[in-house]
Amino acid sequence: MSFDNVYAALTGDGDARWAFGTGFSDPLAGVEMTPADDALAGYCLMLGDDALIMSHRLQEWITRAPELEDEVAIANIALDLLGQARLLLARTGRDEDELAFHRDAAEFRNVRLAEIPGGDFAHLVVRLLAFSTWRLAVMDRLRLSSDTVLAAIAAKSVKELTYHRDYAARWAVRLGDGTEESHRRMRRALDEVWPYTADLFATDPVESAPFAVDPATVRAEFDQVIAEVLGQATLPAPPDAGRAVPRGEHTGALHPLLEELQSVARALPEATW
Amino acid sequence: MVTTATRAREIAETVTDPELPQLTLAELGVLREVTEDGDRVVVSITPTYSGCPAMDTMRDDLVHRLTGAGYRDVEVRVTLSPPWSSDHITESGRRKLAAAGIAPPGPAPRRPRGPIPLTLGPTRRAACPRCGSTDTEEVSEFGATACKALRRCRSCREPFDHFKEI
Numbered sequence: 001m002s003f004d005n006v007y008a009a010l011t012g013d014g015d016a017r018w019a020f021g022t023g024f025s026d027p028l029a030g031v032e033m034t035p036a037d038d039a040l041a042g043y044c045l046m047l048g049d050d051a052l053i054m055s056h057r058l059q060e061w062i063t064r065a066p067e068l069e070d071e072v073a074i075a076n077i078a079l080d081l082l083g084q085a086r087l088l089l090a091r092t093g094r095d096e097d098e099l100a101f102h103r104d105a106a107e108f109r110n111v112r113l114a115e116i117p118g119g120d121f122a123h124l125v126v127r128l129l130a131f132s133t134w135r136l137a138v139m140d141r142l143r144l145s146s147d148t149v150l151a152a153i154a155a156k157s158v159k160e161l162t163y164h165r166d167y168a169a170r171w172a173v174r175l176g177d178g179t180e181e182s183h184r185r186m187r188r189a190l191d192e193v194w195p196y197t198a199d200l201f202a203t204d205p206v207e208s209a210p211f212a213v214d215p216a217t218v219r220a221e222f223d224q225v226i227a228e229v230l231g232q233a234t235l236p237a238p239p240d241a242g243r244a245v246p247r248g249e250h251t252g253a254l255h256p257l258l259e260e261l262q263s264v265a266r267a268l269p270e271a272t273w
Numbered sequence: 274m275v276t277t278a279t280r281a282r283e284i285a286e287t288v289t290d291p292e293l294p295q296l297t298l299a300e301l302g303v304l305r306e307v308t309e310d311g312d313r314v315v316v317s318i319t320p321t322y323s324g325c326p327a328m329d330t331m332r333d334d335l336v337h338r339l340t341g342a343g344y345r346d347v348e349v350r351v352t353l354s355p356p357w358s359s360d361h362i363t364e365s366g367r368r369k370l371a372a373a374g375i376a377p378p379g380p381a382p383r384r385p386r387g388p389i390p391l392t393l394g395p396t397r398r399a400a401c402p403r404c405g406s407t408d409t410e411e412v413s414e415f416g417a418t419a420c421k422a423l424r425r426c427r428s429c430r431e432p433f434d435h436f437k438e439i
Contacts, residue, residue: 025329030317030350069423073415080419083324087353140389152353156323158389159356159439163414166392173393221388228391 027083028090033149040147041092042109043206045099046247047138048088049110052100053254054131055081056261057118066121073167077128080160087153101265105254109247113196115254122175122185126193129168133225134200136161137218147211169229176233186235195242202244281314282307284342291330292418295373298331302361305352313346314339319357322419359420359438371402375421376409376435399435401426411435 036044058078065071089096113131118124139161142154175182201219208214226238264271285307286299298304298318305317316335320328332349339347359378362370367377376399395411406428414437416423421434 027328028351028353030315030348031353069413069415072417072423073413076415076419079324079326080322081324083320083322087323136389148354152356153323156320156353156356159358160322162389163437163439167414169391170393225388225391229393232393 026090027086027096028149031149031152033091034147036091036093039206039209040150040211041094043209043212044088044091044150046109046204046206048085048092048099049108050114050131050135051081051085051088053108053110053257054114055079055085056257057114058124058128060118061124074124077164077167080164084153084157084160087156091149091153097265101262105250105258106248108250108254108258110254111196111199111247112245112249112251113193113200115257116193116196116251117253119189119192120185121171122182122189123192125168125171125175126186126189128164129172129226129229130193130197130200132161132164132168133222134197134215134218136165137221137225138213138215141213141218145211145213150211165225169225172229172235173233176230176235183234186233190235190238194238194240197238198241198244199247202246204247281309281316281339281342281344284339285314285316285335288331288334288338291327291334293370293373293375295369296362296366298335300363300366300369302363302366303331303357309344312344313348314344315348315350317350317352319352321357325419357439359436362436370436374402374433376400376402376424376433378436378438381438397422397435397438399424401429401431402433403431404429409433 055078058074058081061074062071062078065074085100086096089099092099113127116127118127136158139154139157143151143158145151145154172186176186177183200222201215203214203216206212230237285304286297288298288304290296290298290301290303293301301321303318303321305319306315307317308315316339318328318331318335328351335349336347358381360381362378370377379397379399395414397411398407399409400407401409404426406426408427409424410427412423412425412432414422416434416437420437420439422437423432424435425432
């Protein structure tokens with residue numbers, strides 16, 4: 001039994017005394033949908049894992065951001081991505097908590113860009129710029145997905161990601177066209193982050209399905225937006241993106257990230273919240 | 274017989290938003306359909322943002338209010354399409370936001386043809402809900418909740434929330 005109402009869980013004597021609150025925190029509760037086959041579930045898992053892992057890396061900035069306003073902004077972006085992750089994981093037809101908390105690193109399907117360890121604030125800005133520019137371009141096309149639920153999730157995500165990309169782009173310009181030190185740090189961040197962007201455009205077999213978007217088709221838009229931002233930021237063109245690795249291959253950073261993300265759920269498997 | 278419920282809808286429309294208690298869910302535009310079949314009611318609501326943490330509370334409040342009014346079986350469903358827009362906030366909702374010191378949203382941006390354009394500087398305007406001055410500046414596009422941005426009035430110097438256009 002699970003409760004989504006903290007008071008119901010505290011009383012511990014079942015939900016009979018409550019007129020409401022009988023454990024239904026499914027973010028897609030009541031949404032009409034066809035069961036997801038393996039291919040659709042696999043695709044939703046990929047997009048959901050990208051958002052979940054990226055959200056966790058952003059959450060690591062909470063209490064560490066340079067300004068209170070940025071802390072709030074980063075937390076908001078992380079919350080949007082967590083919401084997208086919940087919707088996408090729920091669309092797989094499997095239990096979202098089971099997927100988030102009880103899979104090991106090898107079973108995660110996120111891109112490596114989302115999982116690499118954080119660095120300084122410039123590193124955050126460059127990673128978020130690449131991630132949100134790519135994801136916005138993918139989600140914008142996914143609004144036309146043959147799966148109506150996925151199309152609806154994408155339509156919501158587009159509105160959110162537009163704000164995320166603007167946030168990262170404005171900071172990229174401010175830091176790149178800022179002081180000598182901030183410019184130097186942005187160049188260093190580009191060198192560190194950019195090798196992982198090659199993965200973003202490598203087509204996974206499932207991405208040629210009619211419900212999916214082939215990420216290779218968003219490459220031109222991505223390059224154009226990045227060139228516009230880096231130009232305004234007086235930064236040079238990014239370094240070579242390097243060699244793409246397929247989804248499912250991870251860096252050593254994912255395991256310790258999951259250890260933290262999953263620690264409470266695994267230590268207290270019976271807990272409800 | 275399933276009908277578009279008048280009484281159940283009237284009751285559902287009195288439920289307020291957990292984070293903006295000045296506004297009802299109907300005024301916020303998140304209350305969609307209410308249908309009634311005997312003592313069974315089905316209500317559909319839509320999230321403002323994907324990660325909106327208030328959805329569970331909204332649903333509990335709707336179930337609580339409707340069961341309190343005598344409906345035995347109340348189901349609250351999520352609906353995602355069409356996505357919520359700040360344009361769905363009603364006129365009375367906008368007045369209540371302003372009265373609560375939150376600048377109401379302007380029209381949601383129109384989607385141009387082609388790729389979504391990048392916005393490298395603040396473009397939105399909002400009048401100060403305290404003194405009415407239009408000389409205000411954006412502090413951050415992200416505020417205390419997902420749906421609000423933070424602004425500052427250059428005339429009366431007070432900070433204020435601005436309901437974001439999406």
